[in-house]
Amino acid sequence: MEQKMIPAREPPVNSRGILGWARENLFASPSQSLVTLALLYGLYLFIPPFWQWAVMDASWTGSSRSDCTTEGACWAFVTARLDQFIYGFYPDSEIWRVNLFFAQLAVVLGWLMIPRIPGKKMALVIGLLVLPVTSWLILTGSLLGLPPVETHQWGGLMVTLVLALYGMLASLPVGVLLALGRRSSMPVVRTFCTAYIELWRGVPLITVLFMASVMLPLFVPEEIVFDKLVRAMIGIVMFQSAYMAEVVRGGLQAIPRGQVEACQSLGMGYWQSMLLVVLPQAIRLVIPGIVNTFIALFKDTSLVLVIGLFDLLSIVQAGLNDPQWLGSAVEGYLFAGFVFWLFCFGMSQYSQRLEKH
Amino acid sequence: MIRKLKKWVAPALLLAAAGAQAETSSTTLETVLSKGYLSCGVNTGLPGFATPDEKGQWSGMDVDVCRGVAAAVLGDAGKVKYIPLTAKERFTALQSGEIDMLSRNTTWTLTRDASLGLNFAGVSYYDGQGFLVKKELGVTSAKQLDGAAVCIQSGTTTELNLADYFRSNGMKYQPVVFDTSDGTAKGFDSGRCDVLTSDQSQLYALRLRLSKPDQAVVLPEIISKEPLGPLVRQGDDQWFNIVKWSLFAMINAEELGLTSANIDKSKSSTDPSVRRFLGIEGPKGKGMGLKDNWAYQVVKQVGNYGEIFERNIGESSPLKIERGLNAQWSQGGILYAPPFR
Numbered sequence: 271m272e273q274k275m276i277p278a279r280e281p282p283v284n285s286r287g288i289l290g291w292a293r294e295n296l297f298a299s300p301s302q303s304l305v306t307l308a309l310l311y312g313l314y315l316f317i318p319p320f321w322q323w324a325v326m327d328a329s330w331t332g333s334s335r336s337d338c339t340t341e342g343a344c345w346a347f348v349t350a351r352l353d354q355f356i357y358g359f360y361p362d363s364e365i366w367r368v369n370l371f372f373a374q375l376a377v378v379l380g381w382l383m384i385p386r387i388p389g390k391k392m393a394l395v396i397g398l399l400v401l402p403v404t405s406w407l408i409l410t411g412s413l414l415g416l417p418p419v420e421t422h423q424w425g426g427l428m429v430t431l432v433l434a435l436y437g438m439l440a441s442l443p444v445g446v447l448l449a450l451g452r453r454s455s456m457p458v459v460r461t462f463c464t465a466y467i468e469l470w471r472g473v474p475l476i477t478v479l480f481m482a483s484v485m486l487p488l489f490v491p492e493e494i495v496f497d498k499l500v501r502a503m504i505g506i507v508m509f510q511s512a513y514m515a516e517v518v519r520g521g522l523q524a525i526p527r528g529q530v531e532a533c534q535s536l537g538m539g540y541w542q543s544m545l546l547v548v549l550p551q552a553i554r555l556v557i558p559g560i561v562n563t564f565i566a567l568f569k570d571t572s573l574v575l576v577i578g579l580f581d582l583l584s585i586v587q588a589g590l591n592d593p594q595w596l597g598s599a600v601e602g603y604l605f606a607g608f609v610f611w612l613f614c615f616g617m618s619q620y621s622q623r624l625e626k627h
Numbered sequence: 628m629i630r631k632l633k634k635w636v637a638p639a640l641l642l643a644a645a646g647a648q649a650e651t652s653s654t655t656l657e658t659v660l661s662k663g664y665l666s667c668g669v670n671t672g673l674p675g676f677a678t679p680d681e682k683g684q685w686s687g688m689d690v691d692v693c694r695g696v697a698a699a700v701l702g703d704a705g706k707v708k709y710i711p712l713t714a715k716e717r718f719t720a721l722q723s724g725e726i727d728m729l730s731r732n733t734t735w736t737l738t739r740d741a742s743l744g745l746n747f748a749g750v751s752y753y754d755g756q757g758f759l760v761k762k763e764l765g766v767t768s769a770k771q772l773d774g775a776a777v778c779i780q781s782g783t784t785t786e787l788n789l790a791d792y793f794r795s796n797g798m799k800y801q802p803v804v805f806d807t808s809d810g811t812a813k814g815f816d817s818g819r820c821d822v823l824t825s826d827q828s829q830l831y832a833l834r835l836r837l838s839k840p841d842q843a844v845v846l847p848e849i850i851s852k853e854p855l856g857p858l859v860r861q862g863d864d865q866w867f868n869i870v871k872w873s874l875f876a877m878i879n880a881e882e883l884g885l886t887s888a889n890i891d892k893s894k895s896s897t898d899p900s901v902r903r904f905l906g907i908e909g910p911k912g913k914g915m916g917l918k919d920n921w922a923y924q925v926v927k928q929v930g931n932y933g934e935i936f937e938r939n940i941g942e943s944s945p946l947k948i949e950r951g952l953n954a955q956w957s958q959g960g961i962l963y964a965p966p967f968r
Contacts, residue, residue, distance in 0.1 A: 334945075340838065351681050359683035422710065423683075484716055487723035578671050578711045588679055588711075591672035593945040596835040599809060 334594040347598035348605045351589050355605070358425015358580055364417065367408050368428050374401060375435070383620055385627070402439055405432070421499040425580035427609065433503060433571040433581065438564050440507040445514025446553075449522055450544060452515065463515070470512035475570055478505040483577035502574050510567045517559040521552030561621035565614045572610070582606055655727050655859070655866035656700065656916055664706040667693035668726040671711040674832040675940035675948070676732050676752075685709045689730040691935045692751050692857050692874060694928070696728060699873045699921040704928035718743050721860060728870055730857040732828075748870040750856045753952040753961060755849035756788050757827035759834060762842050764821060769848035773798040778811040778820035780804075784851070789824055792850040812836045815843075826853055831946040849952065869915050876922040878964035879904060880931035882955055887930040890923060903967045910968065922967070932962065 280286065284293055297303040327342025331349055338344035348355070357368050378401055381393040409432070411418050424432070451463030470478075482505040483498060490496065525548050533543030553560070575584035586602040589595060659665050669677040669689050677687040694704040710726050721729045722744060733739070734754075735747045760766045769792075779786055781804045793800050803820040805811045812833045815823040825833060827849060834840050857874065859867050880886070883901055885893055893901050903909030906919035915921075929935065933955075940948045954960025 335835075354679070354681055354683060359679065422708065425683075480715065484719045487719060487725055575671075576713060576715075578713045578716055580671075580711065584671065588672035591674050591832075592678045592680060593674045593832070593835070594680075596674055596832060596945065599836075 335597055343601050343604075344598050345601060347589070347595050347601050351595075354426060354589065355582060355585055356427045358428055358585060359423040360419060360425070360428070361417075361423065364411070364419055367411065367416065367419075370408055371405050371428070372431075374404065375431070383623075398439060398443075402436060405435070421497050424499065426585045427582045429499070429574075429580060430568075430571050430582045432499075433506060433574065434564075434568045436503050437506045437510055437567050437571065441510040441514045441563075441567065442560070444507065444511035446518050446549065448511060448515035449518035452519055453522060467512045467515050470509050471516070473509075475506070475509050475573055476576055478509050479573060479577050481505070498577065498579060502577060502579055506567065506571065510563065510570075513563050513566075514560070517556050517563055518552065520559065521554075521556035522548065524555050525552055557621055557624050561617055565617055568613060568617070569610060582609060655863050656869065659700055659727055663701065664708050665693060665697040665700065665728070666708045666710055666726045667696070668710045668712045668717055668720050668729040668731055669693065670731045671713060673732055674835075675828065675944060675946045677709075677711075677730075686939065688752055688935060688939045689732060689855075689857075691929050691939065692730040693728070695877055695925045696857075696870055696873045698924040698928040699876070699917055700869060702918065702921075702924050704924075718745060718858075721745060721858060724860075727866075728857055728859050732855045733858060735854045735856050744861045745858045746861050746867055747856045748859055748867055749874040750854040751874060752828065752855045754826050754828050754853035754855050755952070756785050756824060756851040756853070757830055757849050758846040759815065759823040759825075759830045759843050760821060760846060762844055766846070769846050769850070770796065770798075772800065772822055774800070775822045776801045776803055776820040778803045778805065778814045778823045780808050780811055780825065781806050785825055788851040808833060809836070827951075828940070828948065831940070831948045835945060845949075847951070865916055869917065872915065873921075873925055875964040876904075876925045876967075877929070877932040877935065878955075878962055879967060880922070880926045881933040882957070882964070885926050885931060886934055887927055890926050900967065 281290070284290060296306040323341070324343050327339060328345050329338040329342060330345050332338055332344075332346035333350060335344060335347070338346055353365075357365055360368055378393060378397045381387050382390065382397065387393075407413050408416075409419065409424070409428075410421070448463045448467055451459045452467060454460050454463070479502060482501040486496065486501060529547055529551075530543055533547050538546070572581055572583040574581050575587065578584075580588060583606050586606045590599050590602050667690075669685065669687075672678050673687070673689075675687055676689045677685060679685050690707075690709070693707045693709070697707045698704040710720065712720050712726075712729075712731060717729055717731050717733065718739075720726050728748075729745075730751070732752075732754075733747075735750065739745070740747055758769050758772065760772075766772065772793075777789060777800050779789060779802055786802075786804075789800070789802075800822075803814055805814055808825060808829060811823055811825065814820055815833075816837045823830065823833065827845065830845050834843050834845070837843055857870055859870050880890075883898075883904060885901065885904065890905075894905060894907070896902060896905075899908070905923050906912060906921065911919040912921045913919075918924075930938070936948075936950065936953065937943050940946045941950070950958070950960060952961050954962060956963040
């Protein structure tokens with residue numbers, strides 16, 4: 271009789287390592303193998319020419335389209351105008367203020383995202399209340415004694431981030447209030463919230479932006495010149511908060527009624543039971559929905575090009591019309607698309623992490 | 628509910644009425660002088676007419692019209708705040724007072740002139756629909772295009788003009804329709820059509836997007852009238868005159884041979900028309916509420932019409948648009964400005 275344990279043998283070669291993985295996942299059945307081969311062939315057709323065009327034959331520097339080769343991509347368009355794509359028409363001497371804005375955004379986001387750093391609540395409060403105020407003061411410079419920079423000089427990625435940031439920060443609380451209002455037992459509040467949500471969900475964002483930029487100025491006296499960026503921002507917040515409200519309401523409905531009743535029996539008031547018991551659970555449930563709305567909002571900011579604001583996409587488009595750079599459309603749009611993808615992908619990754627914790 | 632509404636609407640109407648009053652109380656000239664800069668509505672990006680460069684400096688034909696007015700009024704062509712506007716916003720921005728003038732490739736038509744409460748202050752560029760053909764076809768006139776395949780952007784007036792033109796000349800054509808102007812250029816480039824039609828100023832820009840721009844030519848025929856010019860609000864005749872005559876100053880300067888380079892020397896000229904232009908004698912600037920040397924400032928800082936044309940869309944620009952209709956009346960064009968008298 272064998273006294274020792276027989277050591278486990280390694281699995282057969284063809285179910286191990288890359289080979290095994292491929293066998294199991296790519297070539298498990300004849301039909302699967304066919305699909306895999308077809309897809310590989312498709313990639314073979316697409317990737318080498320794209321690589322050749324985008325990297326091998328590409329021109330990276332130059333001051334006009336004529337400096338580029340005709341075979342490859344003309345990334346010189348992007349490199350020459352990169353500053354403009356990021357900062358818009360912000361005066362050169364004041365660009366540090368935009369960088370400061372980016373920096374504090376990065377600090378607060380990092381604080382929130384990296385699990386090891388303590389004080390998440392603090393970070394949340396700073397992010398929601400302090401960051402918007404300081405950012406606005408730094409960028410406009412009106413109160414801090416800095417030279418004022420009007421919003422028509424803003425542009426590029428910075429405008430995209432400003433619109434998205436304020437849109438997100440404002441639409442979440444407004445959305446939560448609307449969702450609570452829609453489930454309220456008070457008829458006036460409920461009717462108002464329902465009407466508000468249905469009104470804003472019923473119109474396209476483009477219509478809202480046109481209203482804000484074309485109609486509004488006709489109704490207010492000439493002295494009150496609303497800033498175009500602020501008008502667009504208010505439009506975006508109004509619109510997105512309606513969507514946010516419905517997402518949050520979905521979460522509220524998932525919380526059993528018994529919990530509210532339990533709170534009441536403990537003597538908690540409405541706000542206490544909502545803030546301490548119901549909302550924390552509800553919001554956690556709808557994180558994917560909230561992030562989904564945030565991503566949609568981030569991409570929707572590019573719609574402001576229809577009202578002549580220079581966000582990232584429209585400043586790329588304006589650059590494309592420079593006679594020196596005519597014909598660089600593919601490169602410009604690829605760049606804009608890539609930047610948008612980076613941000614949206616980052617957001618969705620972060621939300622996945624949030625759900626796990 | 629209704630009562631509640633009334634409560635809100637009434638003060639809003641009052642405010643609006645107050646705004647309307649304020650509008651009449653100060654003229655556009657006074658506003659511009661007190662602000663110290665001119666708010667000028669321009670295109671968000673149109674090759675040769677208004678584009679921001681890498682540094683964010685605006686340039687182009689339409690932009691130079693703004694600069695000309697700023698030079699005449701404020702004595703400094705740089706004191707312009709450019710408000711980029713889309714086609715839909717442009718008239719509202721002017722009507723609501725957000726901008727002082729609009730210089731955004733806008734075609735002068737009866738409807739726009741009569742029903743918007745705005746006035747066209749002149750023509751800064753005579754545009755019109757034209758044809759782009761491949762050189763190898765050997766075509767020299769649009770009359771030879773019978774049976775051609777024509778690339779065209781759908782849903783535009785160019786489509787209608789094209790149909791009219793071919794029908795009235797008893798010719799046939801085969802439309803190849805795209806929904807963007809970039810699409811038409813791609814279709815032309817890949818040989819799907821022999822001819823590309825669009826407004827002439829755009830044809831030159833589209834030509835640059837072809838793989839071999841020098842293998843295509845723009846035919847001389849223009850089959851529609853698209854006079855582009857700056858606009859101002861109705862009811863402020865002084866400001867209307869200022870914008871109109873700033874444009875006339877550029878055109879007259881070219882006719883008189885005055886350029887930004889030689890205008891300083893011509894101060895000692897004995898030619899009476901030059902002396903009147905410079906404000907040394909004659910009507911000067913009083914009638915318009917401007918300084919006497921306003922026309923000098925326009926030419927010194929921005930240049931005459933010919934210089935502006937050359938720099939932005941003519942031979943020294945990538946677009947290389949020919950003067951054509953936009954030449955002086957004495958050179959075969961229709962550019963004609965009233966005299967300085």
